[in-house]
Amino acid sequence: MTISRREIIKTGLAAGAAISIPSVLRAKAASGSTPTVHMVKANDLRIFDPIFTATNVTADHGLAIYDTLFGLDSKFMPQPQMVGKWSVSADRKTYTFELRDGLAWHDDTPVTAGDCVASIRRWGQVAPGGQLIMERAGDISKKDDKTFVISLKEPLGILIDLLADLSPPCLFIMREKDASRPATEQVTTNIGSGPFRFNDALVKPGASYTYDRNEKYVPRQEPADGLAGGKIVKVDRIIWDNISDPQTAFAALQAGEIDYVEQPPNDLLSVIESDPNLVVDVLDKSGKSMLLRLNCLQKPFDNVKARQAMLHLIDQEAFMSVLAPKYGASVTSIFGGDTLYSNDENTGWYKKGGDPEKAKQLFKEAGYAGEKVVVLQATDWAPSNDGSQLLAAALRNIGINVELAPSDWGGLSTRRAKKDSIENGGWSMFITSEADFSLANPLATPLLLANGESAWYGWPKNDEYEALRAKWATVATLEERKALARQMQGLWWDFVGDVRLGHYVSPMARRKTLTDIIGLPQVVPMWNMQKA
Amino acid sequence: MAAYVFRRLVSTIAVMAMVGIFVFLLLRLAPGDPAAMIAGRSATEEMIAGIREKLGLNDPMPVQFIHWVRDMLSGDFGTSIFAGRPVLELMSQRLEPTVSLSSLTMLVSVMIGVSFGILAAWRAGGPIDRLLTAFSALGFSVPVFVVGYFLVYFFAMRAQLLPVQGYKPISQGLGPWFEHLILPTVALSVAYIAFIARITRASMLEVLSEDYMRTAAAKGASSFAMLFHHALKNAGVPILTVVGISFAYLIGGVVLTETVFNIPGIGRLVVDAINNRDYPIIQSVLILTSGLYVFINLTVDLAYTLIDPRIRY
Numbered sequence: 001m002t003i004s005r006r007e008i009i010k011t012g013l014a015a016g017a018a019i020s021i022p023s024v025l026r027a028k029a030a031s032g033s034t035p036t037v038h039m040v041k042a043n044d045l046r047i048f049d050p051i052f053t054a055t056n057v058t059a060d061h062g063l064a065i066y067d068t069l070f071g072l073d074s075k076f077m078p079q080p081q082m083v084g085k086w087s088v089s090a091d092r093k094t095y096t097f098e099l100r101d102g103l104a105w106h107d108d109t110p111v112t113a114g115d116c117v118a119s120i121r122r123w124g125q126v127a128p129g130g131q132l133i134m135e136r137a138g139d140i141s142k143k144d145d146k147t148f149v150i151s152l153k154e155p156l157g158i159l160i161d162l163l164a165d166l167s168p169p170c171l172f173i174m175r176e177k178d179a180s181r182p183a184t185e186q187v188t189t190n191i192g193s194g195p196f197r198f199n200d201a202l203v204k205p206g207a208s209y210t211y212d213r214n215e216k217y218v219p220r221q222e223p224a225d226g227l228a229g230g231k232i233v234k235v236d237r238i239i240w241d242n243i244s245d246p247q248t249a250f251a252a253l254q255a256g257e258i259d260y261v262e263q264p265p266n267d268l269l270s271v272i273e274s275d276p277n278l279v280v281d282v283l284d285k286s287g288k289s290m291l292l293r294l295n296c297l298q299k300p301f302d303n304v305k306a307r308q309a310m311l312h313l314i315d316q317e318a319f320m321s322v323l324a325p326k327y328g329a330s331v332t333s334i335f336g337g338d339t340l341y342s343n344d345e346n347t348g349w350y351k352k353g354g355d356p357e358k359a360k361q362l363f364k365e366a367g368y369a370g371e372k373v374v375v376l377q378a379t380d381w382a383p384s385n386d387g388s389q390l391l392a393a394a395l396r397n398i399g400i401n402v403e404l405a406p407s408d409w410g411g412l413s414t415r416r417a418k419k420d421s422i423e424n425g426g427w428s429m430f431i432t433s434e435a436d437f438s439l440a441n442p443l444a445t446p447l448l449l450a451n452g453e454s455a456w457y458g459w460p461k462n463d464e465y466e467a468l469r470a471k472w473a474t475v476a477t478l479e480e481r482k483a484l485a486r487q488m489q490g491l492w493w494d495f496v497g498d499v500r501l502g503h504y505v506s507p508m509a510r511r512k513t514l515t516d517i518i519g520l521p522q523v524v525p526m527w528n529m530q531k532a
Numbered sequence: 533m534a535a536y537v538f539r540r541l542v543s544t545i546a547v548m549a550m551v552g553i554f555v556f557l558l559l560r561l562a563p564g565d566p567a568a569m570i571a572g573r574s575a576t577e578e579m580i581a582g583i584r585e586k587l588g589l590n591d592p593m594p595v596q597f598i599h600w601v602r603d604m605l606s607g608d609f610g611t612s613i614f615a616g617r618p619v620l621e622l623m624s625q626r627l628e629p630t631v632s633l634s635s636l637t638m639l640v641s642v643m644i645g646v647s648f649g650i651l652a653a654w655r656a657g658g659p660i661d662r663l664l665t666a667f668s669a670l671g672f673s674v675p676v677f678v679v680g681y682f683l684v685y686f687f688a689m690r691a692q693l694l695p696v697q698g699y700k701p702i703s704q705g706l707g708p709w710f711e712h713l714i715l716p717t718v719a720l721s722v723a724y725i726a727f728i729a730r731i732t733r734a735s736m737l738e739v740l741s742e743d744y745m746r747t748a749a750a751k752g753a754s755s756f757a758m759l760f761h762h763a764l765k766n767a768g769v770p771i772l773t774v775v776g777i778s779f780a781y782l783i784g785g786v787v788l789t790e791t792v793f794n795i796p797g798i799g800r801l802v803v804d805a806i807n808n809r810d811y812p813i814i815q816s817v818l819i820l821t822s823g824l825y826v827f828i829n830l831t832v833d834l835a836y837t838l839i840d841p842r843i844r845y
Binding site for chain 1: 563566572800
């Protein structure tokens with residue numbers, strides 16, 4: 001049997017033609033396609049109920065399909081969204097809200113005041129802001145189909161701010177029958193009254209989620225401004241593709257199969273920046289603070305001197321150069337890098353490059369005697385993985401007996417809840433982060449609590465600080481609140497409720513054809529964006 | 533034969549039961565908490581405790597085990613803790629991509645691997661044999677994700693001939709389905725082609741040195757008849773064994789390829805479930821996969837009788 005050269009050439013040409021068919025078909029398909037945006041979110045949408053979980057991706061899902069009573073504008077001022085008119089009584093204890101016209105659920109039934117009441121009650125079970133409202137509320141009730149009332153036992157000056165807060169879990173308005181479930185039980189439907197409808201038929205858990213424009217949504221007349229104003233959807237469909245491999249997501253972005261990647265890895269940013277079709281952009285300008293939580297219940301950090309030693313030890317510039325090169329900076333305020341309440345009270349501990357000698361001295365004063373210090377290291381979250389190694393090296397340099405405890409975030413989540421000693425599986429410190437927007441509200445974030453064993457992991461305790469924090473809800477003016485913030489921070493850095501590793505913003509990558517994305521902390525709204 | 537098949541099927545149940553107990557204990561004893569994963573990074577202890585209670589994770593381990601076995605025996609494989617959907621529904625969504633990728637990979641691997649092996653054995657010691665041996669070594673050495681990225685770079689990004697990632701169900705047309713599977717199949721096939729080619733070459737070399745092959749040559753049999761009629765049939769049992777084992781490994785081993793090419797298959801479902809501590813998914817997939825492994829082995833054993841009539845059960 002012989003094969004001629006001509007046959008080989010013929011076979012090669014046929015194979016070439018066969019291979020090129022798919023690209024021709026794809027080109028044809030693309031030319032006739034409707035405007036569909038493909039987004040790769042930072043995390044998979046594992047939970048659909050935005051009250052059941054505080055994750056940002058679920059909050060974004062909530063923002064798409066549900067609506068809110070109020071929305072924060074770009075200056076973080078609350079503006080009515082579902083609410084048409086609202087008023088407060090002279091004694092500032094009774095708030096009356098009237099829904100605007102045209103609000104309807106995706107199943108075409110009208111939104112009622114009863115839905116709002118049930119939603120506030122459910123949100124009030126889990127959200128710190130909601131819990132505060134529930135504590136102060138004498139009654140929350142429906143007056144008629146469009147009107148409801150919140151009656152307070154005492155005035156709560158920040159009530160509207162709390163209703164509009166965008167720190168997850170946010171107050172999304174759900175149908176009364178959904179909102180009647182306990183907050184610890186997931187809502188099983190995805191029916192909201194928001195500008196997008198969730199396409200249940202196309203959902204592939206772990207793979208892709210489809211949002212279609214809600215043709216019947218009646219937006220407000222004002223122009224879009226943050227979460228306030230008209231929510232006008234300018235694309236037909238948005239698909240969240242869950243691409244777990246960042247390299248694949250980047251390749252898909254370059255090839256035009258994806259329009260937006262929420263959290264591209266740092267090492268690819270320079271490549272993305274050099275591509276003429278792509279843009280690196282920062283949507284959340286206020287960014288996040290990277291924190292180190294210390295276990296205040298166990299040695300050596302049950303001693304305040306040891307906690308103060310950590311303040312002096314940290315070289316924030318070094319940490320940020322590793323964790324967020326180009327996008328990191330130092331931070332000294334407990335309220336974040338640049339928020340309304342950021343201040344410089346009691347920040348004398350900060351020194352560029354850190355002060356290891358001072359740290360060593362403070363550990364000595366704390367009576368440190370070689371006890372094991374366990375750093376919980378989440379290997380599946382880069383800041384924790386890399387930061388913990390840097391942290392361990394800095395501690396070893398001053399003679400601290402450090403042990404890294406690597407696990408995934410799930411393992412860390414379990415172990416951080418243990419209040420036991422190190423010998424019994426406890427821990428000493430772990431790295432986490434929090435949005436500056438949340439840190440600017442000590443009533444909304446659990447990370448700024450200092451009520452001992454009821455506080456967030458690490459369990460710092462300072463009664464004087466807690467008394468000041470309780471005043472946050474009652475002070476009337478911004479200036480008074482700023483003064484209060486300074487006092488709180490003064491105390492916080494004395495008892496060292498946590499240690500800051502720096503401040504950073506997270507850049508996203510998009511194709512140049514995708515424009516007008518609304519930039520906010522914590523959440524990424526999908527209305528207003530356009531695709532050329 | 534029927535008694536043999538029956539015995540093997542009974543042993544399958546025993547294997548699946550062992551796997552079930554092992555997986556259940558492993559998951560419960562491993563660190564990590566689905567409630568903490570659900571609640572989010574900034575969640576409070578109260579939020580996590582509430583979710584744990586609701587999910588029944590506070591029940592004693594034996595109670596959880598009994599509930600799981602009871603439900604499974606009644607055909608209920610549970611509901612995903614995260615997605616809130618039945619595990620069987622999620623698995624059925626993910627089955628088509630994995631079966632498509634695995635089947636195409638096996639088809640390509642067997643066709644090319646066996647051909648390469650025969651060619652190498654036929655021309656043993658010559659340039660073709662050395663070339664194919666070098667290819668086999670390369671195929672073994674280069675990880676599948678490296679081959680994957682290489683293919684994506686040249687064929688998807690530079691030449692723009694094929695898509696970078698994703699999967700289209702066969703219901704959306706044979707063209708898009710095939711188009712999305714070309715690169716992953718090639719990437720995954722390289723190692724299997726190398727493996728099957730080496731085994732085929734070794735088996736064929738052994739058979740080609742047998743007396744009856746010399747007799748066939750002396751009787752004037754053509755090369756084709758010698759290779760395919762006499763040699764390949766007799767070298768078939770070890771090749772079939774390798775193909776069977778490869779297919780079984782492939783089912784569980786496609787996860788890297790599924791990740792690189794963003795194919796929503798069973799492999800990624802399990803990896804995501806492990807990361808999330810989604811117990812019902814992990815347990816169900818592993819149980820069913822263990823059953824599949826046993827079934828493939830049984831099929832291979834039965835196929836031996838077709839190749840070699842001397843084998844009887």
